[in-house]
Structure formats: structure tokens, C-alpha cells
Amino acid sequence: MSSDRGSREADFQREILPNLDSVYRFALRLTGSEDAAEDLVQETFLRAWRSFEQFKPGTRAKSWLFTICRNVFLRQVERGKKHGEIVEREAPRTDSGGYGGDVVNPLWADTSRTDPEGSFFGQIVDDEVLGAIDALPEEYRTAVVLSDFEGLSYQEIGDLMGVPVGTVKSRLFRGRRQLQKVLYDYAVEMGYLTSAGEGA
Incomplete structure (x- = not known):
């Protein structure tokens, strides 16, 4: 990589x-706040610029940036705990504002093949999907977002999170399972689906 500034x-x-x-989408899912996400993005790109000489051309820049973003976020959370701060995550808006624009939900695109009711979950409004994702524990939320929204491979997610591929698969399975339960309950509550126990 050329050394001159230009x-x-x-x-x-x-x-x-x-x-x-x-x-930005990743930061929004981590923080749950548009303002906090914008601050996190700014800090991420500032650090990326400062350490750009460490980036290897030809490798996936997105994975490198996500690693920086998550590390900054976790340090901020840890710093907040040390100072006794209470961090509240607010549900982010899902309009086209900010950097991110609309988010398409691919989580259950193929579930209808194995689950007769699975096709419903791909049609639930984004607010419910994103709200359910935001409620997941951080390690599940990060794995689901990186895999199902950003398209990273198991290996890339493992490298980013510092865990083996098997752990990534486990977190994805548990995260998706929690999401399906929450959204299934929502669907039953709203009358979109009939509870499995009804009509027995």
C-alpha cells in the first residue's frame, strides 16, 4: 500500500x-440507539484510519471494520460498568434515516421448507424482528446480525468474535431459536397464527 498521504x-x-x-447497521444493533450508533461509527472509522496500515489489501474490509466496531463497543460497555453508569438500550427507528436505510429481514427465508408455518416469519414487520434481535444477549445478537444481515461466513464471525466456528454455530442456533419463539408468540397474540395447543 502506498505510503504517501494522497x-x-x-x-x-x-x-x-x-x-x-x-x-452503521451493525452499530445500531449493538447500541440500540441512533445517536450512540453514529458516535460508534465515527470512532470506528477514526480508528480504522489511524490503523489503516494494518489492513491487508485483498482481505474483507467489512470484517475488519466490524472487529474494530465491536471492540470499541465492548470497551465502552466495560468502561460504563466501571464508572457505575446505567446503559439503557432504546429501540431504534427503522425508517430510512441515518446511514443504514431500510433493513431487509432474511432470517427465515428458507424456513418454509422444513416448517409449514415458517414462511410467516419472513413477513413479520421489521419493527418486531429488529426489536426481538435487540433483546438478544450480545453474543447471540452479534452472531445473528453478522450472519443473517451482513452475510459473513462462520469463519469470519469466529475470527471477529474470537471464538471457534463451532461456538459461532451454537450461538446462531440459540439466537435464532430465541427469535423464532418470540416472534411466534407475537404472531399467535396478533392472531396471525393459531397456537399449537388450540383445537387439540
Whole structure:
């Protein structure tokens, strides 16, 4: 990678900046707040610029940025705990504001093959899907977002989170299972589906 500043800026704009929307979506799911997500994105890209010489051209910039973003977030959470701060996560809006734009939910795109009622879950309004994701424990939430929204591989997620691929699969399974239960209960409550116990 060229060492002069002009080339460095050009490389950064070409390799890193196109991932801005993806990093914002990830930050929004981590923080649950648009303001906090914007701050987290700014800090992420500032650190990415400062350490850009560590980025290897040809590798996946998105994974590198997600790693920085998550590390910054976890340090902020830990710092908040040390200072006795109470961190409240608010449900983010799902309009087209901010960096992220609309989020398409692919979580249950193929569930109808194995679950007769599975096709319903892909049609639940985004507010319910995103709210359910935001309620997951951080390690499940991160795995689900990176896999089902951002398309990272198990290996990439494992590298990012510092865990083996088997752990990634386990967290995805448990996270998706929790989501399906929450959204199934919501569907029954709203009358979209009939409870399995009814009519027996």
C-alpha cells in the first residue's frame, strides 16, 4: 500500500468507506440507539484510519471494520460498568434515516421448507424482528446480525468474535431459536397464527 498521504486517502476511500452503511447497521444493533450508533461509527472509522496500515489489501474490509466496531463497543460497555453508569438500550427507528436505510429481514427465508408455518416469519414487520434481535444477549445478537444481515461466513464471525466456528454455530442456533419463539408468540397474540395447543 502506498505510503504517501494522497494514495493512503484514496486507498481508504476505495477499500473502507463503501462499508459505511453496513457498519452503521451493525452499530445500531449493538447500541440500540441512533445517536450512540453514529458516535460508534465515527470512532470506528477514526480508528480504522489511524490503523489503516494494518489492513491487508485483498482481505474483507467489512470484517475488519466490524472487529474494530465491536471492540470499541465492548470497551465502552466495560468502561460504563466501571464508572457505575446505567446503559439503557432504546429501540431504534427503522425508517430510512441515518446511514443504514431500510433493513431487509432474511432470517427465515428458507424456513418454509422444513416448517409449514415458517414462511410467516419472513413477513413479520421489521419493527418486531429488529426489536426481538435487540433483546438478544450480545453474543447471540452479534452472531445473528453478522450472519443473517451482513452475510459473513462462520469463519469470519469466529475470527471477529474470537471464538471457534463451532461456538459461532451454537450461538446462531440459540439466537435464532430465541427469535423464532418470540416472534411466534407475537404472531399467535396478533392472531396471525393459531397456537399449537388450540383445537387439540
